[in-house]
Amino acid sequence: MPRAGLDRAAVIAAGAALADEVGFAGLTMGRLAERVGVRTPSLYKHVAGQEDLNRGIAALALAEAADAVGTATQGRAGRDALTAAAHAFRDFVLAHPGRYAATIGVEPTGPDDPITVAGLGVLDSFSAVLRSYAVPPAEMDHALRTVRSSLHGFATLQSANGFQWSADVDESLEWLIALLDRGLRSASPQ
Amino acid sequence: MPRAGLDRAAVIAAGAALADEVGFAGLTMGRLAERVGVRTPSLYKHVAGQEDLNRGIAALALAEAADAVGTATQGRAGRDALTAAAHAFRDFVLAHPGRYAATIGVEPTGPDDPITVAGLGVLDSFSAVLRSYAVPPAEMDHALRTVRSSLHGFATLQSANGFQWSADVDESLEWLIALLDRGLRSASPQ
DNA sequence: CAGCAGTGGCTAATGGCGTTAGTTTGTAGC
DNA sequence: GCTACAAACTAACGCCATTAGCCACTGCTG
Structure with a gap:
């Protein structure tokens, strides 16, 4: 019998x-072992346990998200860059809800x-966007946290079906982007 | 032997x-039973299972959050109300991380x-805040989602120690509030 | 006050999951 | 081809959620 070569x-x-398929809560060592064609204990030759697996998935998800945002904003600036970053981030979370859920907590x-x-x-990718706004350096960290929080919150709420009622969700994202854009352009004058 | 009277x-x-004490992931039927002075299966006389328990905790947490925001904004308007709402919400999440985590997902x-x-x-409580801004009714839903997303994202990231580097977190919240305030005051002119 | 019903507690048992220990076996290098 | 390491395996343990079935306290009814 040949080895799995994991x-x-x-x-x-x-x-x-x-995790993306069955949800983060449904990610189980047994199911993962079956998926990769191996018995459960064999997984422990590669990861220290479920905690370690989760952390690995979280790191992967963050790296992928950073990459998605970074490439989407290449060559763009200002509102154009912000729009691209917001969509790239949100779309990544929607496309990979399980692995992004691993990053929470x-x-x-x-x-x-x-x-x-x-x-x-991830912060670097957003930094690149903010650099094209006239945010004072002293406030950069706050702006970064603000943008990151807003997009994280929006994406996770949408991913969890947290937006129930009628209004179009994509329109809401545009509205959020517009608000951030206005707020960032007038960042300096308190 | 007297009954527990649950x-x-x-x-x-x-x-x-x-859940607030040991974290949402550490909330186990056995631990909860021990806490209330009863054997594990007895819990099933009151809740249908862990899923039902989680949903109950989530509903409780949302009701408490709505109340916290609602009372904090009583008699306030505009930026004053927004500041009070943001702090009340964020403080609630920080004080009750376990039960708020139950609401996610x-x-x-x-x-x-x-x-x-x-x-x-919860949305009603935030609605009351937004009513004192001149947000066009047609955009009310979007504004609501924007504010909710931002505060949810900020609070959950801070709660999970997601803000690692140096800048003061409370200052970042003030900055977020200021950005929202600016954005909401100029909501109408695209 | 007695009896009766209902409910809230209990013990016992099952199945699934994560994890560890100890064993076998494929594979790469001499 | 022998050896050694690593990657797989089987077996077993303990924790957890859940269910079934039993018993006893409590409160109502006469």
Whole structure:
């Protein structure tokens, strides 16, 4: 019988894909093992346990989100860049709800934690957008947190079906983008 | 041996309190039973199972959040009301991270679901704030979603220690509030 | 005050999941 | 081809959620 030929990256990638399909709560070691063609305990040769798997998926998801936002905003500036970033981020969360859910509630252990690094990558991608607005350097961190919070909140609420009533959700995203744009353009004069 | 004298509300309240202490993921039927002085299966006389318990906690948390925001904004208007609402909401999430986490990812089953009702209560509380801004009625839903998303995202990220680097988090909240205020005051002129 | 019903508690048992220990076996390098 | 390492396996444990079935306290009815 040939070996499965797994490694840590393959296990985490398969876990992320499975989480997207069955939901983060439905991601189980047994199901993941079946998915990659192996018995459950064999997974422990590649990941230390479910906690470690979750953290790996979270780091992957953050890195992918950073990449999606970064490439979407390439060569754009101002509102154009903000719009592209918001859509890229939101679309990523909707397309990969399970792996993004893994990022919620993970506590980075320190500055070398891959989760920390990937999280900073997301911020870098948004930084590039904000640099084309005239945000005073001293307020950059606040602006970054504001944009990140707004888009994180919007994407997770939409992903969880948190927007129930009638109005069109895409229109709401445009409205949010417009509000952020107005607010960022007038960032300096308190 | 005297009876414990539990009912559904008491079980859910104890579950919410326990979730705040040990984290939503650490909320287990066994721990909850021990907490209320009863054996695990006895809980099933009051809640249908863990799913039902979670939904009850979520509905409770949303109702409490709505109340916190509603009372904080009593008699206030405009930016004053927005500031009070934002702080009340954020402080509630920080003070009750476990029960608020229960609200993430629950899907309301229908219009009579207590979760739906409580969720609408939260929106009502924010609506009262937005009514003192000159948001065109047609855009009210979008404004509501924008404010809700921003505060939900900010509160959950802060609650999960998602803001790692140096800048003061309370200052960031003030900055977010200021941005929302600017954006809402100029809501109409595209 | 007695009896009766209902309800809230209990014990016992099941199945699934995460995890660990210990064993086998494929595979890469000499 | 032998050896050694790594990747798979089987077996077993403990925790958790859940169900079935039993018992006893409580409150109503006569």
